[in-house]
Amino acid sequence: MPVQDSGQRQAAEPTTGDRDSRLHPRYRTLYFVDTLHGSDVLSVWERPEPQPRAAPVPLSRAKIAATAIRLADAHGLDGVSVRKIAKELGVGPMRLYDYVLNKSELLDLMVDAVYAQIAEAGQQSEWRATVLAIVHRTRDAALEHEWFADLLGARPHLGPHALAVGESTAAALSQAPGVRGIDDLQRALGALNAFIIGALRREVTERRTARSTGTDMSTWQAALGPYLTRMLETGRYPTVARLVIDGTHLNAEETFHHNLTTVLDGITSFPDT
Structure with missing residues (x-):
């Protein structure tokens, strides 16, 4: 489990989409930070990468972003989706949600890779x-x-x-x-x-x-x-x-x-x- 700074905490949120998810829901970890205005979900830049695990295809945010960029270069932004990226990587779509919460975060990663x-x-x-x-x-x-x-x-x-x-x-x-x-x-x-x-x-x-x-x-x-x-x-x-x-x-x-x-x-x- 990642070390948290004081004021940071974690919570688990059930996800859907896997086979038999009604009986065995998967969970993803959401990271929060306590501020003067309440608790906010940490941005994709502040959340740690998921812990490495034994899997045929290792993932990282950089690898996901690079794949998304290749799709966008070939087909435009309309050609980019979590499902298409997952297919390119040879993994199930739900694995990607361990790294990005939504398409907005995916675009953020892609844009910042270009800024690099x-x-x-x-x-x-x-x-x-x-x-x-x-x-x-x-x-x-x-x-x-x-x-x-x-x-x-x-x-x-x-x-x-x-x-x-x-x-x-x-x-x-x-x-x-x-x-x-x-x-x-x-x-x-x-x-x-x-x-x-x-x-x-x-x-x-x-x-x-x-x-x-x-x-x-x-x-x-x-x-x-x-x-x-x-x-x-x-x-x-x-x-x-x-x-x-x-x-x-x-x-x-x-x-x-x-x-x-x-x-x-x-x-x-x-x-x-």
Whole structure:
């Protein structure tokens, strides 16, 4: 039995789903912590791994998360379920509930495993280089695991690797000129995160659209060329016409970097007085 800190306690909760579970219910251990607001169930990050046991297939949260990520990479988040993961691992679904209580915790583990990749960017020699490295590593991770972009922008991710990335980013931005207090830092982080989420979702959506329709952006534009030409010849859209006629197809990575540096220039400069 794991050693508990003072204020922590355990309780057993019956689970269902096994054959003959009405006669012989299985139990999973729930860990609680006493707080000023009562007793709360410990998060997946605070609960100890289940004790190893003799079984043909050893499990761990890391192994479960890695399997879930492979499924999500191949089939998207809709292709991830406890039952499908269990099948991939060659175990019964109920074994997984010893490690995660629900799908929300499973997603937390998956997301934090991706943040572990992002954290590899590490600290650079100065604040701007650190932010650039983290954000470009985030883009790399989102393009490798497209489902990751779907989970950005909601509530903050609070796993240990996500917190480490957040700490590195916030600490770097706090050193930037123009960031002179906590309010400036909050605004800077908000603007940076808004850019990251919007840019990554747009790029991932375009990749998915190209796959699902069988046409890339250039092919789509060529198909609509005659219609667009007729509309532009009306003279009602002169600026759009300039973009279409004079503009070129920009490289996605170069454009991401250019826009990122523009955002950093804006959010870290001293405001006009």
